[in-house]
Amino acid sequence: xxSITSIGHLDREVSRCRACPxxxxxxEKVAAEKKAEFRDQHYWGRPVPGFGPADAPMxxxxxxxxxxxxxxxxxxxxxxxxxxxxxxxxxxVGLSNQPTATHIDxxxxxxxxxxxxxxxxxxxxxxxxxxxxxxxxxxxxxxLGLLKPKLRSVVVxxxxxxxxxxxxLERGGWxxxxxxxxxxxxxxxxxxxxxxxxxxxxxGEIRLFGCFHVSQRNTFTGLLTPTMVEDVLxxxxxxxxxx
Numbered sequence: 247x248x249s250i251t252s253i254g255h256l257d258r259e260v261s262r263c264r265a266c267p268x269x270x271x272x273x274e275k276v277a278a279e280k281k282a283e284f285r286d287q288h289y290w291g292r293p294v295p296g297f298g299p300a301d302a303p304m305x306x307x308x309x310x311x312x313x314x315x316x317x318x319x320x321x322x323x324x325x326x327x328x329x330x331x332x333x334x335x336x337x338x339v340g341l342s343n344q345p346t347a348t349h350i351d352x353x354x355x356x357x358x359x360x361x362x363x364x365x366x367x368x369x370x371x372x373x374x375x376x377x378x379x380x381x382x383x384x385x386x387x388x389x390l391g392l393l394k395p396k397l398r399s400v401v402v403x404x405x406x407x408x409x410x411x412x413x414x415l416e417r418g419g420w421x422x423x424x425x426x427x428x429x430x431x432x433x434x435x436x437x438x439x440x441x442x443x444x445x446x447x448x449x450g451e452i453r454l455f456g457c458f459h460v461s462q463r464n465t466f467t468g469l470l471t472p473t474m475v476e477d478v479l480x481x482x483x484x485x486x487x488x489x
Contacts, residue, residue, distance in 0.1 A: 250388050253360075257295035260366050260385050261320075266378045269367035276313045276368060290320035293367050296389060297322045298360030303398045304341075304486040305390075306332075307407045309459060310365035310374055317368035321350045322361045323460075331460045332403075335475040341483055358488040362389055364410035379410050386411070390418045394450050399482040404459030405429040411454075419450065431458045431474065434481070455482045 250256050264270050277291025294316040311317050315326030323329030324347040336359065337345035343355045365374040365382045374382075390397070402408045408429035416422045420437040427435045433456035457470075457478040464470040483489040 250392075253296070253300035253389070253392055256385070256388055256392065260293050260295040263293045263366065263382075263385070265381050266367065269365075269369055269374070269378060272370045273313075273317050273367050276317055281314045281318075284314060284318060287318065289318045291317060292320070294320060294322055294363075295366065296360055296362035297324075298356040299358065300360075300392070301396050302356070302358050302360035302393060303396045304359045304401070304482055304488060305393060305397060305399070306359060306361045306401045306403065307411050308361065308363045308403045309406050310363050310372065311368045312372070313368040319349050321347070322363065323347060324352075324354075325349065327462050327465070328460045331465050331470075331472070331475070335460075335472055335479055338472070338476050339480045339483060340489060341479060358483070358486060360393065362386065364407060364414075379406075383410065383414055386414045387417055390414055394418065397450070397452055399453050399455060399486040401455045401457055401478060401482045402429070403457050404461075407459075408454075408456060415452075420452065427454070429456050431456055431470070432478065453482070453485050455485075 250259060274291050277289035280289060294311040312326045312328065315329060316322055316324060319325040323332050329347045333342055333347045334345040336342040341357050341359050347354050364379055364386055366385060402411055412422055412426055415437060419440050421440050435454040437452050437454060439450035455478050457475060458464050460470065480489060
């Protein structure tokens with residue numbers, strides 16, 4: 247990967263990754279065959295980089311791009327029902343300029359928030375393997391390192407993202423409590439930077455916020471409501487100094 251020193255550089259490198267043969271084959275197969283309602287559209291069909299400002303004090307961590315959402319549009323949570331739910335909630339609490347995300351040039355802008363995932367390619371059945379998650383974790387290592395100076399809150403959508411993120415945070419220099427905190431909707435965990443921080447460097451204390459994933463399974467059944475998501479986003483935005 248060489249030396250990646252900016253979010254823009256990271257996003258370009260992520261979008262060129264071909265490290266996982268199964269994911270490469272699946273994302274390209276979906277992009278070639280397409281969904282009937284999108285048959286006239288050009289699919290992105292590549293890894294989907296993070297989205298949002300490079301100096302964001304708040305991060306949202308999902309699971310992976312949707313086959314006909316991010317894998318089609320090239321932007322996280324864009325062009326699918328999960329994204330409709332998430333961006334409506336972000337707009338409702340004042341963290342985005344519009345409530346919809348339909349395509350990469352739709353004018354959507356996030357305020358102080360960046361969105362990423364532990365896996366950047368759409369996986370078959372929305373289920374990446376452990377090996378794929380761990381291989382893709384190198385990108386999350388870099389992303390967290392670049393965001394660290396300003397990062398203050400992290401919203402994790404779902405148990406997969408939670409379990410994927412904890413070792414990345416530990417490698418990044420944050421202290422993870424023992425026993426490790428369990429995922430749950432509404433869970434909040436404060437993480438201090440480890441004692442190995444160099445003298446004079448900026449403290450990296452952050453707060454983790456657990457939130458059920460904005461999947462159709464959760465939102466259609468009522469397990470996750472707009473108010474529930476907005477409450478978590480509002481709390482995280484307030485902790486990050488954005489609200």
